[in-house]
Structure formats: structure tokens, C-alpha cells
Amino acid sequence: MHLPxxxxxxxxxxxxxxxxxxxxxxxxxxxxxxxxxxxxGLRSKxxxxxxxxxxxxxxxxxQSNRHFAEIDRRDFICFSAGRMxxxxxxxxxxxxxxxxxxxxSTVEHWPTGSAYVSYCLGVALSVMAQELPSTxxxxxxxxxxxxxxxxxxxxxxxxxxxxxxxxxxxGQSPNWIEPRxxxxxxxxxxxxxxxxxx
Amino acid sequence: xxxxxxxxxxxxxxxxxxxxxxxxDTLRGLRKKLSDLPPVLRSDLxxxxxxxxLALAVxxxxxxxxxxxxxxxxxxxxxxxxxxxxxxxxFSESGFHSTSAGRGEHSRHAFVASRYAAAKFILVxxxxxxxxxxxxxxxxxxxxxxxxxxSDNTNxxxxxxxxxxxxxxxxxxxxxxxxxxxxxxxxxDPMLAPLVFATLGLAEAILALSPHPxxxxxxxxxxxxxxxxxxxxxxxxAIVEGFDPEAQLAAEYRLLAPPLTEH
Numbered sequence: 001m002h003l004p005x006x007x008x009x010x011x012x013x014x015x016x017x018x019x020x021x022x023x024x025x026x027x028x029x030x031x032x033x034x035x036x037x038x039x040x041g042l043r044s045k046x047x048x049x050x051x052x053x054x055x056x057x058x059x060x061x062x063q064s065n066r067h068f069a070e071i072d073r074r075d076f077i078c079f080s081a082g083r084m085x086x087x088x089x090x091x092x093x094x095x096x097x098x099x100x101x102x103x104x105s106t107v108e109h110w111p112t113g114s115a116y117v118s119y120c121l122g123v124a125l126s127v128m129a130q131e132l133p134s135t136x137x138x139x140x141x142x143x144x145x146x147x148x149x150x151x152x153x154x155x156x157x158x159x160x161x162x163x164x165x166x167x168x169x170x171g172q173s174p175n176w177i178e179p180r181x182x183x184x185x186x187x188x189x190x191x192x193x194x195x196x197x198x
Numbered sequence: 199x200x201x202x203x204x205x206x207x208x209x210x211x212x213x214x215x216x217x218x219x220x221x222x223d224t225l226r227g228l229r230k231k232l233s234d235l236p237p238v239l240r241s242d243l244x245x246x247x248x249x250x251x252l253a254l255a256v257x258x259x260x261x262x263x264x265x266x267x268x269x270x271x272x273x274x275x276x277x278x279x280x281x282x283x284x285x286x287x288x289f290s291e292s293g294f295h296s297t298s299a300g301r302g303e304h305s306r307h308a309f310v311a312s313r314y315a316a317a318k319f320i321l322v323x324x325x326x327x328x329x330x331x332x333x334x335x336x337x338x339x340x341x342x343x344x345x346x347x348x349s350d351n352t353n354x355x356x357x358x359x360x361x362x363x364x365x366x367x368x369x370x371x372x373x374x375x376x377x378x379x380x381x382x383x384x385x386x387d388p389m390l391a392p393l394v395f396a397t398l399g400l401a402e403a404i405l406a407l408s409p410h411p412x413x414x415x416x417x418x419x420x421x422x423x424x425x426x427x428x429x430x431x432x433x434x435x436a437i438v439e440g441f442d443p444e445a446q447l448a449a450e451y452r453l454l455a456p457p458l459t460e461h
Contacts, residue, residue: 022457053429056454063453 001142003118004035009126016077016127020062025055032119033094042111043098050093058087068182071195074132075187078172081124082163082179088116090159109145110152117166124170136171215303219310219334226330227379229263285315287413289420290405294343294368295361306344310336313398316420317378320397323424326390335377343371360406362455366448369399373438389431392438397427399447403455415460422458430454 005028009015018024030046037044061083069076094112121138128135141147154161164174173186182188292308310333317331347364378391400423405411427434437446
């Protein structure tokens, strides 16, 4: 999957803090849209109020869950990126206005969804590159049309299912039952159990 | 036997100093009432029109409106800062969060004038350009907060360097004051004033984190705070109707101000 912002994010100093700046979030999101959809010959409109609503909802959730970063940093980065993706899908700020693909294939069958996913994957991988000793390779599932079809159907009913979907792509263990709860994530539970046993 | 205490001299002077504001607010209210009159009373009749009751009423309305408008213009030019730009520019430094702001008459006028101008600015953006903002009520809030913070040592700069707690206290006092007024019962929207002053508070919090606020950055902060607060209106309703609104407003500002501040 093409992640056009990855190289720019990698050059950004202290991305984990920059991404909490609403102006940076808006500007980088719009640039990602231009680079992903523009490359496919698609034109889109971004609803600023919806984009800001998704940021504010994500920010509130991030602040209330940030202490989980102390338990498992890698898992918290994946969880936060998943929460961002869930809010983008919930508020859905993108609308295609021209150039709809005639023969959709793989990712292109859902252009706005792929723009949201590529943005959040770019953020997650860059923050991990800056914060952790190693970064995961993206799963092969990212190009599997069946995964995308299932993802689109599921998040239509419950946008929070974007969190385990992103976990799959990033190689984290997903929690499909209670995706919004950071303390119920397999990695967090395992770390907590390990800490208790010592 | 209970004796009635005479007001102290400080209170008398405070009341006297607010008289021009009461005068201005009265003129604004009068002008609004006149603009709401039925069209037949607002139409201009020639001076030689017959002295019917209607003609007299029309002339009375016309003259009163002219005087009210002139009076307010005069009051604005003479009594306080002349231009909206000067009022807005004073916004960030005239709040109670600012340790540099004194508590004297200059600070008082800057607080009242800048909050008036900022509230009008936000009301226009929210689509309520006709709504009155009462300066003498903002002045009363300033006096109350001055007295409260004079004996309040809990909010020292080291405990709360950006003054968020005081900004929240100011927001809540203004929201409850009645400073944003409707002229008819149908104007009565109980959430409008909290939303307007929560917006001013968020802008003040953003500016408190900004290096050197200017007139332009103050306007930008007000615009951004207005956009964000409209998106957060459900949270503001919950805060207003919830427990300890001051503490919750402070939490809201601590959540929102840093991501909205331009460094």
C-alpha cells in the first residue's frame, strides 16, 4: 500500500507531539489526500468541520488513555492510530467530487477509506520509527481485496472496528469484541499479567 | 436592632465608574427596541405631515432613534477606546490570568471593552449580530472577580502558570451574568451566553500559551475558538448542566488550548 506521507512524517521532529497540533493534523491530512487520491486521478472535497470533529474526538480519547503508553508503548501507538482511523471513518470528512474509478480493484474500490488508512498507517509507522528500536513491516493483508471488503462492511456498522483492522495490518493482536477499551487489548493484558507475576 | 450599613467608599466609586457603561447599554437597548418597531412607525414622514397621533409617534421614534444612535457613538468615542482594533488588542492581556495586568481602572476598562468587542465578534460569527452585550454587566463581573482573586492565594502563578483556572472562573462568571441579553422572550437561548463566553475563554487560554499575541493573532484565536466551541457545544451543555462547571471548563481548556496554539 502506498503511504505517501511516510517520508515527510519521518522528517518531522517529534511527530508524536506534532500530531496533537490541530493545524499540523489538518495540513498533513489534506496533503495525504492530495497525494493518495490525486495520484489515482480523483478529486475530493474535505469538510473542515468534520475533519476537526474527528480530531477533537480523537484528542479527547487520546488524553484519557495516554497512561497506557507506560504499559506497552508499541501497542498504545497502534491503538491511538486505530482510534484516529475510527474517528475519521465516523465523521467521514472526505467526499469524492470527480474521477470515480470505473474498474475498482483492491484498495481503489474504496478511495476515501484508503486515504484514511494510509494517513493513520503513516502516522503510526513514523511515530514507531521515532520512538521504538524497530518498526513492523506492513502485513500482506493490506493488498487483499477480501480484507478491504470486510473492513468496509464492518466499519459501516461500527467505526470502532477500524481499531482491530489497523492492528491486523500492523501485526498487533486485535481485540474485536471491545475495540475501544485499551485495557482489554491482548498486548496490554499480557504486559499487565507479566508485571503482576514479577 | 438591625442597622443598615452604608456602602463603603470603594463600592460608591465602583458604582459611579460604571455609570457611563449603564448609559451606553441603555442607548443600545433603546436603539434595538426602535429597530424592532413595526414598519409603519419606522417610516419617515415629511415634516409638514398632519399632527395625527400616528404622525407624532413616527416623529418621536425618528428623533429618538437619531439621538440614541448619536449618543452611543459619542459615548463610544469619548468614554472608552475609540476603535474595535484597540479593544480586541487588549483582550489577551486584560484577563485575570495575566500576572502583568494590574487591577486598576485601566485594567478594568481594558477588560470590559475587550470582552464586549470579543463577545460581539463571536455573536456575529454565530449568526446573532443583533444580540445585545451589556458592558455594565461585564464591569460588574470584573469587580466581583477582582475581589475574589484579591483574597485567593490558591491560584499562584507557580501552581497554574497559564492561569487556566482563572480563565475558567472568568468564563463561568460571565456566562451567568446576563451580559449577553435578548430583547424579547423569544430571544432567550440559555446556552448562547455560555457558548459565547466559553469561546472567549478558550481564545484567552490559547493566547496565554502563545509567545506574543497581537491584534491579528487575537482575532485568529477568537475565530478558531469559535469554530471549535461550536463543534464542542454538546460538551459545553454537559458542563453547564453538570457538577462544578469551573473545574470542568478548566479541564476543557487544558485539553483544547495546547493543540490549537500556534508556536
